[in-house]
Amino acid sequence: MHHVRNSVLASILCLAGAASAQVPPNSAPPVAAPATGQTAAAPDAQSDELVVDVVGGISAPLGIAIPTMPAAAVTETAAGRTDELGRQLSQIVTNDLKGSGLFNPANAQSLKPVEFGEVTAPVFDYWANARVSALVQGFVRGNSDGTLTVGCYLYDVFSRAELARQGFVVKPSDWRRAGHKCADMVYAKLTGEGPYFDSRMVYVSETGPKGKRIKRLAIMDQDGANHRFLTNGQSIVLTPRFAPNQQTIVYMSYLNERPAIYVYDIGSGGQRLLVNNPSLTFAPRVSPDGKWVLFSMAVAGNTDLYRVPISGGSPQRLTESPGIDTSGSYSPDGRRIVFESDRSGGQQLYTMNADGTNQQRISFGGGRYATPSWSPRGDLIAFTKIAGNFRIGIMSPTGGNEKLLTNDWQDEGPSWSPNGRVLTFYRQGQGGGGKADLWSVDLTGVNERKIPTPLDGSDPAWGPLRP
Amino acid sequence: MAKLTTTLMVASALLATAACTKKRPAVLPPAPGETATGPTTTTDTVTPGSRADFERSVTSNTINFALDQYDIDPRAREILDSQSQWLARYPNVAITLEGHADERGTREYNLALGDRRANAAKNYLAARGVNPARISTISYGKERPIALGSDEASWAQNRRAVTIVMN
Numbered sequence: 001m002h003h004v005r006n007s008v009l010a011s012i013l014c015l016a017g018a019a020s021a022q023v024p025p026n027s028a029p030p031v032a033a034p035a036t037g038q039t040a041a042a043p044d045a046q047s048d049e050l051v052v053d054v055v056g057g058i059s060a061p062l063g064i065a066i067p068t069m070p071a072a073a074v075t076e077t078a079a080g081r082t083d084e085l086g087r088q089l090s091q092i093v094t095n096d097l098k099g100s101g102l103f104n105p106a107n108a109q110s111l112k113p114v115e116f117g118e119v120t121a122p123v124f125d126y127w128a129n130a131r132v133s134a135l136v137q138g139f140v141r142g143n144s145d146g147t148l149t150v151g152c153y154l155y156d157v158f159s160r161a162e163l164a165r166q167g168f169v170v171k172p173s174d175w176r177r178a179g180h181k182c183a184d185m186v187y188a189k190l191t192g193e194g195p196y197f198d199s200r201m202v203y204v205s206e207t208g209p210k211g212k213r214i215k216r217l218a219i220m221d222q223d224g225a226n227h228r229f230l231t232n233g234q235s236i237v238l239t240p241r242f243a244p245n246q247q248t249i250v251y252m253s254y255l256n257e258r259p260a261i262y263v264y265d266i267g268s269g270g271q272r273l274l275v276n277n278p279s280l281t282f283a284p285r286v287s288p289d290g291k292w293v294l295f296s297m298a299v300a301g302n303t304d305l306y307r308v309p310i311s312g313g314s315p316q317r318l319t320e321s322p323g324i325d326t327s328g329s330y331s332p333d334g335r336r337i338v339f340e341s342d343r344s345g346g347q348q349l350y351t352m353n354a355d356g357t358n359q360q361r362i363s364f365g366g367g368r369y370a371t372p373s374w375s376p377r378g379d380l381i382a383f384t385k386i387a388g389n390f391r392i393g394i395m396s397p398t399g400g401n402e403k404l405l406t407n408d409w410q411d412e413g414p415s416w417s418p419n420g421r422v423l424t425f426y427r428q429g430q431g432g433g434g435k436a437d438l439w440s441v442d443l444t445g446v447n448e449r450k451i452p453t454p455l456d457g458s459d460p461a462w463g464p465l466r467p
Numbered sequence: 468m469a470k471l472t473t474t475l476m477v478a479s480a481l482l483a484t485a486a487c488t489k490k491r492p493a494v495l496p497p498a499p500g501e502t503a504t505g506p507t508t509t510t511d512t513v514t515p516g517s518r519a520d521f522e523r524s525v526t527s528n529t530i531n532f533a534l535d536q537y538d539i540d541p542r543a544r545e546i547l548d549s550q551s552q553w554l555a556r557y558p559n560v561a562i563t564l565e566g567h568a569d570e571r572g573t574r575e576y577n578l579a580l581g582d583r584r585a586n587a588a589k590n591y592l593a594a595r596g597v598n599p600a601r602i603s604t605i606s607y608g609k610e611r612p613i614a615l616g617s618d619e620a621s622w623a624q625n626r627r628a629v630t631i632v633m634n
Contacts, residue, residue: 210615236610238574252578259578259605280582280606283575296575298606301537301586303579324579340576346535347576370573384573409617412573428570432615459574 061104062190063132064097065157066090067111069150070119072141077148078172085175086140089150092179093136093186095223096197100187100422101447106132119153124160133157136186148175152182154189164189176225177466184465194377194419195465197222201415201424202240202249203438203460205229205453210432215458217251219266222417222462224452230264239413240264242463243286243310250274250284250293250310261295263310275308275315283326286310287354288334294318296326305339305356318356329374329381330354331397338362338372338381338397349383351397362399371413376464377420380443384412384425392425394443405445413458418465424451426458516557518632525549525630530588532626535572537583539591547588550630551595558598564588565629566606569622574608581606588628 068090071082079085090108097103112126119137127135135155143149147169154164166185168178177198184195199222208214215237220227230249231237236259240251249264261284264271275281280298287294292307297315303324306315319325323343330337338351344361347368352359363369367387374381380394390410395402410428417423417440424440436458438451451460513519522528528550530543539547554560566585568577585604593599614621 211612213610236607238578238608238610257605280578282578296579298579298582301583301590303582324576324583326575326579327573342576347573370576386571386573390573410570430617434617 061102062134063106064103064134064136064186065106065111065127065130065132066093066097066108066136067114068108069138069140070114070116072116072139075142077142078146079148079175082140082142082148085148086138089138089140089175089179089182090136092176092223093138093152093183096180096183097187099223099449101442101449102187102191106130119151122155122160124155124157127155127157134163134186134190136182138182143169147171148178150175150178150182152178152185154186176221180221180223193421196417196419196421198466199418200226200242200246200463200466201438201451201460202230202242202251202463203426203453204237204240204458206436206456206458210434217249217264218453218457219249220453227454230266230269239283239459239461241285241461244288244290244464246463246466248286248310250286252282252284261293263293272312274310274312276312277315283328285329287330288332294328294330294337296328305337307354316356318352319359325350327371329372331374332376332378336374336397338374340370340372340383342368347386349381349395349399362397363395363402364399365402373414373416375416375420376418379420382414382416382423384414390428392423392441394423403445405441405443406439406448411439413460415460415462417462424460424462426460428458516560518634521550521553521560521630521632524553528630529627531623532584532628534569534622534626535580537580537587539587543588544591547591548595551592551597554592554597554601558601561601561603561633563631563633564602564604565611565631566604567611567625567627567629568609569625570609570612570617571622572609577608578606581608584626584628588630 069086071086074081074083094105094108098105114137116139119139122135122137135157138150138152141149150168152166153162156163164185168181170178180198183197188195200219201222202219205216205218206213214233216233217230217237217240218227219230236254238252240249242249247266249266251262252259253262259280261274261281262271263274274293281295283296285294291310293310294307296303297306302322303326304320305318305325305328307318308315321341321343323341325339325341328337328339335354336351337354338349340347341350347370348361349363349369349372350359350361367385369383369385371384372381381397382394385391385393385404390412391404392406392411392414393402393404408427409430411425414423414425422440422442424438426436427439428434428436435456438453438457438460439448440451441448526546526549530546564585566581568580585606589602589604612625614624
């Protein structure tokens with residue numbers, strides 16, 4: 001319920017290292033908050049009295065109410081009727097916050113309807129009796145130019161104070177993003193973490209028998225909405241990743257029985273071969289500045305890391321070991337790379353500078369370490385650890401503080417949420433009927449949950465926060 | 468390269484096929500009663516130097532590997548030796564070596580491991596006199612298992628390099 005958590009707040013900062021310094025700047029909404037003609041109470045200076053415990057297990061998710069957002073006026077918009085949108089928006093916020101594992105939203109059906117005038121002047125007596133600590137109210141308005149305005153207000157029920165407000169003006173096709181931005185505002189304010197709900201994932205949708213899987217690239221909002229297929233399944237496709245500008249995806253395809261990396265433009269649906277070389281190219285990742293593609297190339301049986309400008313050209317070789325060097329991932333400042341290599345006899349993790357110099361091994365545990373992914377906060381590296389089964393784990397960039405987060409038969413391929421707080425990965429089932437599905441887990445190891453997809457799925461890559 | 472078998476039935480079937488395009492075949496088959504020259508006078512339809520011929524002639528088109536390994540063990544040597552002998556008889560035939568891995572490895576590493584295996588087989592064949600220019604390689608990582616169970620026996624079958632004759 002209501003926590004006084006100053007000491008826990010301090011330990012949050014310690015656990016996350018320099019996390020708060022590296023939280024991506026909270027993106028401004030497209031347009032400033034609308035005037036509603038009413039002045040709300042000033043934000044509570046002691047808002048850290050209402051804090052969500054993000055450390056060490058979710059013993060008490062914060063009670064929160066997100067009633068249906070009333071419409072300024074019930075009108076038709078290109079996205080639908082404003083009152084229906086208000087219902088759905090509160091559901092989007094509810095699902096995002098509940099899905100984080102840190103909040104316990106009250107059932108919207110059981111809450112009293114909120115009038116438009118109450119949005120900036122909540123009936124706190126009612127909410128206090130509803131036994132929630134926080135309240136999210138908002139409204140929807142259709143604008144004459146066809147856009148929608150969504151207002152989002154966060155209140156501390158106990159102190160009866162407004163904690164935050166933001167307004168979003170969106171195109172009708174983007175209406176769900178207003179809900180995610182509202183959830184992000186609430187989440188960031190109450191947890192101190194960076195936002196992550198307004199983001200997308202790209203992944204490989206799977207169907208068909210195990211010996212001949214049909215794999216298609218697919219993209220969706222992180223809550224599973226707006227799902228669409230990007231390729232038609234005629235060629236095996238693997239390991240897609242977003243470029244930082246989110247306009248482009250790099251991935252590997254067996255198009256024309258020639259497995260290679262392609263650069264795919266999301267807007268046009270067109271793509272081009274990245275490297276024109278008969279050798280196998282795979283495991284692509286785009287650098288944080290968007291300029292390079294880091295990848296692996298297998299030449300006459302030996303795989304090393306290379307990089308090439310995203311526009312194409314001659315690959316620059318970064319590693320030269322006789323082992324298999326693959327699965328490179330950039331640090332968020334683009335200056336370092338973590339990768340896996342079996343040069344010591346089995347797969348282990350190494351870091352190096354982005355130009356290939358100063359290669360150092362960082363993992364030394366029993367078993368094998370693979371598929372490293374550097375957190376966008378810079379503080380952690382996620383990986384797959386193989387020691388009997390395949391488990392998702394995290395460690396510091398120098399290799400210490402290893403922690404395993406999952407424990408199933410075959411969990412593989414972690415990818416970070418934009419705020420460095422949640423990992424998505426895929427879980428493979430055993431046997432001929434075994435299927436792969438997308439899952440996510442909090443970096444403290446709790447709130448492991450399946451991500452709903454229309455078919456099965458693998459190779460998820462979580463995109464950046466949308467601006 | 469491949470010589471046509473010359474039974475009357477096959478010849479007229481071929482003529483019929485050619486007739487679909489409404490053109491005279493470029494080379495007429497011999498008239499009935501003549502015998503064709505060439506190493507085979509079988510009455511089945513497997514063409515010498517073809518993929519089907521390869522697969523029934525050699526010990527196996529597949530070699531297997533130990534977990535995470537890509538060395539050519541004695542059994543694999545026998546198989547590849549038999550392949551290289553056939554390949555020596557048909558010097559114009561091109562082949563693709565597919566490298567595969569079992570599901571108990573991560574995806575990208577397995578692509579690299581499949582490539583290692585395909586190249587290990589290629590290098591062995593080259594050492595046995597097969598011109599490497601005839602040999603292309605492709606890795607399928609763990610994407611195309613032939614045994615679908617999650618057990619040692621299935622995984623052992625999936626760790627393989629397969630020689631495919633390009634027709």
